[in-house]
Amino acid sequence: MRNKILIIGAIAFAAYVIGSRSVTVKKSESVPHQLVRLREERKTKKDRERKAKKIAKAAKGTAEDLADKIRDAAHEVRSRIS
Numbered sequence: 001m002r003n004k005i006l007i008i009g010a011i012a013f014a015a016y017v018i019g020s021r022s023v024t025v026k027k028s029e030s031v032p033h034q035l036v037r038l039r040e041e042r043k044t045k046k047d048r049e050r051k052a053k054k055i056a057k058a059a060k061g062t063a064e065d066l067a068d069k070i071r072d073a074a075h076e077v078r079s080r081i082s
Contacts (some may be wrong), residue, residue: 029037
C-alpha cells in the first residue's frame, strides 16, 4: 500500500513539474516588430480580399455559363418535343 502511494505521488510530482515547465510566458514584442507584424497583417488581409473577389468573380462566371447551358438544353428539349 505504501509503495502504491509513493508511486502515485511520484507520478503526480512529475506531472506537476512537466506541466509547470511547458507553460511559457510570451516575451513582449518590440515596437518595430509590432509595426512590421501589423503591416504584414494588413497586406495579407488585402491579398485575401483580392483573392476572394477573384474567386467570387470566377464562380459567378461559371454559374452564368452553367445557367446558359441549362437554358439552351431546355430550349432544345422543348423544340424536340414540339
